[in-house]
Amino acid sequence: MGAKETLWDPIAGFGVTFRTMFKKPVTEQYPFEKPQTAPRFHGRHQLNRWPDGLEKCVGCELCAWACPADAIYVEGADNSDELDADGNSQRFSPGERYGAVYQINYLRCILCGLCIEACPTRALTMTNEYELADDNRADLIYEKSDLLAPLAPGMEAPPHAPRYGDEKNYFRGEFVEEPARLTDLLKEGQS
Numbered sequence: 001m002g003a004k005e006t007l008w009d010p011i012a013g014f015g016v017t018f019r020t021m022f023k024k025p026v027t028e029q030y031p032f033e034k035p036q037t038a039p040r041f042h043g044r045h046q047l048n049r050w051p052d053g054l055e056k057c058v059g060c061e062l063c064a065w066a067c068p069a070d071a072i073y074v075e076g077a078d079n080s081d082e083l084d085a086d087g088n089s090q091r092f093s094p095g096e097r098y099g100a101v102y103q104i105n106y107l108r109c110i111l112c113g114l115c116i117e118a119c120p121t122r123a124l125t126m127t128n129e130y131e132l133a134d135d136n137r138a139d140l141i142y143e144k145s146d147l148l149a150p151l152a153p154g155m156e157a158p159p160h161a162p163r164y165g166d167e168k169n170y171f172r173g174e175f176v177e178e179p180a181r182l183t184d185l186l187k188e189g190q191s
């Protein structure tokens with residue numbers, strides 16, 4: 001190495017240091033300040049509801065079949081318009097079937113979004129939530145209760161009778177309240 005390089009290299013190196021000292025720091029203060037994601041960021045999944053609170057999932061398992069990581073487990077079951085022994089509805093979704101068991105294993109999930117593309121009812125979408133770390137394996141298997149969207153004002157937790165008639169009204173987006181709800185009619189018939 002020549003004398004010129006021996007003198008110049010430390011000056012050039014400190015030049016970078018001095019330039020950086022006057023730039024705005026880019027350090028993120030995570031976890032004290034959570035950074036905003038892009039609006040279409042693929043985070044934790046959500047199982048959505050219709051406006052009356054009934055579940056959109058019909059238990060078809062298409063999401064599970066589409067998943068390349070085998071991270072989803074679904075068990076479908078039949079809805080029923082019969083009331084149970086206590087006079088309560090047994091209907092969780094407007095159609096024939098609903099997702100009785102729904103699990104996503106976040107030890108396997110790669111957040112690719114193929115499951116939400118496969119879902120025919122837009123029951124399954126992804127949120128911007130990225131806090132998916134935990135200290136044990138069991139808590140990273142999310143159950144249906146962990147994934148269901150919270151009840152918005154005006155919604156009622158299933159099971160209950162549909163407010164908007166048959167499933168075609170739901171899929172067409174015709175959310176006009178039925179004049180008398182099925183459960184009310186059935187309960188009146190029993191009294």
Ligand code: SF4
Binds near residue numbers: 068070071072110112
């Ligand atoms: S995001 Fe991808 S890996 Fe995760 S459950 Fe859906 S299909 Fe499977």
Ligand code: SF4
Binds near residue numbers: 099
């Ligand atoms: S989330 Fe969608 S694709 Fe998966 S079982 Fe439910 S309706 Fe079918």
